[in-house]
């Protein structure tokens with residue numbers, strides 16, 4: 408009888424109550440929790456962290472958020488949350504947290520080596536994620552398929568919970584709070600929805616129109632019962648003004664400055680094609696002054712490049728993958744979008760044929776991801792980019 412009641416309460420929940428309680432009790436038994444975002448923190452990782460910070464704060468658990476992004480550009484809503492930059496090892500080291508909570512990543516290449524060491528040394532490691540790459544721990548569960556039947560919800564009790572069928576990490580956080588019967592307030596709903604829309608727009612699962620202030624889900628999203636349920640529930644808590652604001656912030660093209668517009672046009676002019684035309688790419692060389700003026704790799708520029716890669720796939724119909732090369736701090740990086748969901752196979756091919764070790768510094772999803780090299784010497788960066796582009800024969804068979 409008791410079990411039946413339980414089932415009814417948690418109908419349509421993807422996280423079981425027992426799983427949520429397992430994580431919750433570990434968090435609540437901690438003196439201090441460091442919530443860690445992935446490198447080049449985006450809205451999904453940050454807003455997941457912020458929602459978890461707020462939850463813990465309400466429970467009387469001390470926490471802070473470790474992230475890697477220009478705070479001023481993020482235009483976060485007003486909050487008392489303590490943010491620490493991930494390269495501020497002094498500040499991080501001063502205050503030893505006894506629990507680490509990773510949000511929106513489980514692969515070690517998505518955080519800097521200092522943070523990785525802290526994670527490896529931590530006695531209590533917890534995670535909420537929607538990526539498929541669990542390198543950081545052995546103690547995890549990965550739910551790969553949407554589960555619609557209440558009696559099939561997985562009754563796991565792991566510390567690291569991954570639902571790779573979820574469309575954002577904020578959706579996983581939502582399911583966690585929902586399973587605890589926690590009352591999600593308007594602010595948290597805003598944060599969680601914003602993270603979901605941000606990740607979905609990168610995968611073209613929603614279309615944001617900053618001019619009309621509307622957000623439209625794609626067919627793929629509306630047909631995914633679980634994902635769309637989270638989307639609908641969160642959106643339902645927001646005012647029209649809030650939805651407008653998210654649409655505007657996410658639709659970067661509608662809010663670009665003059666300088667950003669000029670940069671975007673330059674990207675178009677500088678786009679090249681590989682020998683067999685299967686790769687469309689643009690190189691923003693290391694130490695490029697315009698890139699530096701725009702603030703280098705940050706939340707705005709990475710969104711501009713993201714939108715441009717999608718545009719490249721439209722403009723170059725023969726291209727199977729679109730790549731941007733750019734400097735990110737002391738690294739030179741590539742970000743790629745593939746047309747046919749085979750990006751990780753391409754990365755593996757690069758590793759196996761020409762650039763041994765390439766995949767160690769690369770990762771992502773089958774349709775988008777990136778890699779990096781630890782140099783900013785313009786010549787070495789250019790050589791690296793050329794080498795990658797010359798692996799275009801991988802796409803001969805497609």
Ligand SMILES: [Mn+2]
Pocket residue numbers: 451452511537575576606
């Ligand atoms: Mn994400």
